[in-house]
Amino acid sequence: MVQPANSGFAHETRLRVRYAETDQMGVVYYANYLVWMEIGRVELVRALGLPYKVMEETAGLYLAVTEARCRYLAPARYDQEIVVSTEVTKSTPRRMEFTYQIRSADPERVLAEGFTQHMWLNREWRPTRLPEQYHAALSVELEK
Amino acid sequence: MVQPANSGFAHETRLRVRYAETDQMGVVYYANYLVWMEIGRVELVRALGLPYKVMEETAGLYLAVTEARCRYLAPARYDQEIVVSTEVTKSTPRRMEFTYQIRSADPERVLAEGFTQHMWLNREWRPTRLPEQYHAALSVELEK
Amino acid sequence: MVQPANSGFAHETRLRVRYAETDQMGVVYYANYLVWMEIGRVELVRALGLPYKVMEETAGLYLAVTEARCRYLAPARYDQEIVVSTEVTKSTPRRMEFTYQIRSADPERVLAEGFTQHMWLNREWRPTRLPEQYHAALSVELEK
Amino acid sequence: MVQPANSGFAHETRLRVRYAETDQMGVVYYANYLVWMEIGRVELVRALGLPYKVMEETAGLYLAVTEARCRYLAPARYDQEIVVSTEVTKSTPRRMEFTYQIRSADPERVLAEGFTQHMWLNREWRPTRLPEQYHAALSVELEK
Numbered sequence: 001m002v003q004p005a006n007s008g009f010a011h012e013t014r015l016r017v018r019y020a021e022t023d024q025m026g027v028v029y030y031a032n033y034l035v036w037m038e039i040g041r042v043e044l045v046r047a048l049g050l051p052y053k054v055m056e057e058t059a060g061l062y063l064a065v066t067e068a069r070c071r072y073l074a075p076a077r078y079d080q081e082i083v084v085s086t087e088v089t090k091s092t093p094r095r096m097e098f099t100y101q102i103r104s105a106d107p108e109r110v111l112a113e114g115f116t117q118h119m120w121l122n123r124e125w126r127p128t129r130l131p132e133q134y135h136a137a138l139s140v141e142l143e144k
Numbered sequence: 145m146v147q148p149a150n151s152g153f154a155h156e157t158r159l160r161v162r163y164a165e166t167d168q169m170g171v172v173y174y175a176n177y178l179v180w181m182e183i184g185r186v187e188l189v190r191a192l193g194l195p196y197k198v199m200e201e202t203a204g205l206y207l208a209v210t211e212a213r214c215r216y217l218a219p220a221r222y223d224q225e226i227v228v229s230t231e232v233t234k235s236t237p238r239r240m241e242f243t244y245q246i247r248s249a250d251p252e253r254v255l256a257e258g259f260t261q262h263m264w265l266n267r268e269w270r271p272t273r274l275p276e277q278y279h280a281a282l283s284v285e286l287e288k
Numbered sequence: 289m290v291q292p293a294n295s296g297f298a299h300e301t302r303l304r305v306r307y308a309e310t311d312q313m314g315v316v317y318y319a320n321y322l323v324w325m326e327i328g329r330v331e332l333v334r335a336l337g338l339p340y341k342v343m344e345e346t347a348g349l350y351l352a353v354t355e356a357r358c359r360y361l362a363p364a365r366y367d368q369e370i371v372v373s374t375e376v377t378k379s380t381p382r383r384m385e386f387t388y389q390i391r392s393a394d395p396e397r398v399l400a401e402g403f404t405q406h407m408w409l410n411r412e413w414r415p416t417r418l419p420e421q422y423h424a425a426l427s428v429e430l431e432k
Numbered sequence: 433m434v435q436p437a438n439s440g441f442a443h444e445t446r447l448r449v450r451y452a453e454t455d456q457m458g459v460v461y462y463a464n465y466l467v468w469m470e471i472g473r474v475e476l477v478r479a480l481g482l483p484y485k486v487m488e489e490t491a492g493l494y495l496a497v498t499e500a501r502c503r504y505l506a507p508a509r510y511d512q513e514i515v516v517s518t519e520v521t522k523s524t525p526r527r528m529e530f531t532y533q534i535r536s537a538d539p540e541r542v543l544a545e546g547f548t549q550h551m552w553l554n555r556e557w558r559p560t561r562l563p564e565q566y567h568a569a570l571s572v573e574l575e576k
Binding site: 366 | 451452458463
Binding site for chain 1: 166167169170
């Protein structure tokens with residue numbers, strides 16, 4: 001389902017599974033992988049020099065989700081260290097796509113793969129174009 | 145810890161335990177009881193003729209939590225029908241207190257008791273006084 | 289993305305958006321739609337005469353998610369009444385697929401569409417075949 | 433409400449506020465502070481040489497919550513770095529109490545204070561006594 005992007009830039013974020021994230025099946029509840037994807041893309045954007053919080057507060061730019069998909073390969077378990085590997089796989093001034101691989105650190109194992117698609121909105125919740133300097137920063141790895 | 149209020153008015157709301165609300169201990173995760181308390185007080189306020197959504201949107205009034213407490217007596221389990229019984233136990237133009245009893249419906253059993261304390265804030269996040277008509281509506285059961 | 293199933297059987301469940309489900313964008317956080325899908329499929333299975341809780345506890349059958357997808361069309365907002373319309377779109381003794389439409393009740397508007405794919409696991413977390421009486425019950429609407 | 437413990441041992445854990453943890457008031461939803469307390473106590477117990485995951489899995493010991501309390505002093509906001517400072521304030525072979533202070537890192541500010549009380553349960557969900565070596569490890573800082 002998820003093709004590896006060719007950008008060569010995959011940002012990695014680590015987190016530890018919280019007790020709150022498990023369910024009575026003894027594994028992480030499936031919706032929480034989307035929370036981890038959010039953490040992955042926020043940290044990727046931060047690594048590109050654009051804290052998302054600042055984009056919202058000062059530029060009035062909101063990255064609304066239009067589609068999310070996750071394929072579950074193996075369960076994540078309480079207290080595991082998780083690596084979220086995130087790439088920008090599409091970036092236009094109006095839309096972005098991020099692709100994710102979620103792994104356990106020890107043993108190293110792919111747990112899930114997914115992507116999210118987004119559009120940029122302004123403060124009035126209308127679709128908007130990203131200013132050029134933001135777009136350039138977010139697309140830098142795709143242009144290589 | 146939680147004294148029964150004497151107002152005689154306890155509003156009851158029912159909900160069913162979601163799989164997402166359980167944890168790997170096989171019971172409801174403890175923070176979710178505070179979510180149920182929120183549902184209880186919103187439905188109580190609605191029953192008093194004041195939809196909280198309208199208070200936020202049109203009057204710019206926010207009921208910020210200043211303290212929350214919960215005593216856990218027996219675990220809630222997946223798929224159980226839960227009754228949240230909520231009372232206003234204090235109400236001034238600046239502050240409110242709600243007291244809760246959380247029960248399973250079948251078998252009828254008290255699972256938790258708690259309270260939350262709140263202050264009213266305005267759109268600028270400053271403490272504010274509730275307009276008289278709102279305060280009167282929220283306090284009606286206490287005056288009996 | 290999501291083709292309407294031809295089974296003619298769409299089970300509807302209603303819920304009200306919780307404050308806890310919103311985020312600072314002022315709308316429902318995107319992962320919570322997967323929680324609502326879980327509620328939709330549990331209630332569909334219950335309507336077919338098979339409480340999922342009983343399947344887990346007495347038959348040791350677990351419906352593990354292998355893929356989830358959601359397309360977000362319009363934001364859900366605090367306190368809205370939500371209709372989750374769920375269909376079984378595939379059912380074999382080993383695998384199931386559910387398709388969902390999530391709407392606001394007033395105004396009536398489609399907010400999201402999605403599906404989830406699942407496999408049946410036994411208590412040892414191994415793929416398993418559903419006993420014939422369960423499979424028949426879950427597939428009844430597909431056979432029409 | 434919360435007296436500082438005299439043990440002199442406060443374990444600090446850091447986390448960053450997730451978008452998923454905010455609500456439409458633009459701050460962290462109040463139930464999520466209890467999730468952060470869970471992280472604080474798990475990391476404290478790990479620092480004492482007792483990974484809680486191992487206690488559950490190999491010793492069949494479960495630390496059930498019997499009471500939780502939180503006083504909210506200032507709101508936590510999206511993307512802030514949060515410090516959870518946790519102390520063991522009571523420890524017997526049957527019961528434990530943890531006290532928490534939750535601060536923002538920059539600016540350094542106390543956001544919330546609270547405590548949780550717990551009892552040890554065995555695999556059959558019956559109250560149990562902690563084996564002496566566990567109790568000694570968990571109480572080491574209290575004995576000073």
